[in-house]
Amino acid sequence: MAKVKDITDFFEGFAPVCTAMEFDNVGLLAGDKNSDISKVLLTLDITAEVVEEAAENNCELIISHHPVIFRPLKRLETKSAAYQLAKHGIAAVCMHTNLDVSPEFGVNTCLAEAIGVRNLRKSDLDNYLFVGELESENDILSFAKHVKEALGCEGLRYTDLNPRVKTVAVASGAGGSGIIAAAEEGADVLVTGEIKHHDINEANALGVNIIDTGHFKSEDVVILPLKKRLEEAFSDIIFTKSQVYGDKIKYL
Numbered sequence: 001m002a003k004v005k006d007i008t009d010f011f012e013g014f015a016p017v018c019t020a021m022e023f024d025n026v027g028l029l030a031g032d033k034n035s036d037i038s039k040v041l042l043t044l045d046i047t048a049e050v051v052e053e054a055a056e057n058n059c060e061l062i063i064s065h066h067p068v069i070f071r072p073l074k075r076l077e078t079k080s081a082a083y084q085l086a087k088h089g090i091a092a093v094c095m096h097t098n099l100d101v102s103p104e105f106g107v108n109t110c111l112a113e114a115i116g117v118r119n120l121r122k123s124d125l126d127n128y129l130f131v132g133e134l135e136s137e138n139d140i141l142s143f144a145k146h147v148k149e150a151l152g153c154e155g156l157r158y159t160d161l162n163p164r165v166k167t168v169a170v171a172s173g174a175g176g177s178g179i180i181a182a183a184e185e186g187a188d189v190l191v192t193g194e195i196k197h198h199d200i201n202e203a204n205a206l207g208v209n210i211i212d213t214g215h216f217k218s219e220d221v222v223i224l225p226l227k228k229r230l231e232e233a234f235s236d237i238i239f240t241k242s243q244v245y246g247d248k249i250k251y252l
């Protein structure tokens with residue numbers, strides 16, 4: 001039977017823990033690496049609700065993108081996800097910035113593929129930024145509508161400084177700070193999950209369009225492709241995607 005260690009070793013093949021940023025906390029964050037596993041739940045974040053879902057489905061392991069333990073814990077509340085993991089004896093493997101920056105397979109490669117960006121390359125100027133091209137030049141409004149549909153967004157923010165787009169930069173999650181690098185890479189538009197006000201001003205000054213999809217939508221796109229990749233590697237394990245987790249954001 002497969003063990004938790006087999007899963008972490010699998011990630012080392014394309015998103016090694018050593019490539020995570022220094023501030024990050026990745027890898028096996030709860031449980032025993034030698035525990036046997038037959039059922040695994042995949043999710044972008046581990047919440048108490050997600051742990052309960054895993055327990056109800058007899059999953060021995062949860063794989064998430066965001067770390068369930070990010071900062072040192074000063075207290076362990078009974079309703080917290082970390083406490084619930086220990087209570088149910090469920091392990092947690094969290095692959096965060098190492099999965100963001102992976103050029104072989106990761107959050108940004110999946111984001112680019114989902115929205116039709118080809119010839120993807122990693123920026124030399126920003127470790128989180130990837131740049132590629134659309135198959136053909138498009139107008140910004142049509143492309144923004146395409147991104148919205150491709151990612152299943154209820155709404156998104158965009159600018160239309162350049163009416164035509166061909167070169168696209170992607171930086172999932174809180175990647176809006178990569179706008180200067182995107183401009184220097186010749187991008188017509190930056191697709192990201194979060195961009196701050198001063199970075200919007202910078203984008204406007206540089207003449208680069210932005211498409212802000214929301215953090216969750218820009219990263220949840222990795223979960224199903226990761227599930228498929230894991231299923232191909234571990235045919236004896238049942239992998240499922242969480243049905244209870246979402247960011248619960250609504251648009252008026």
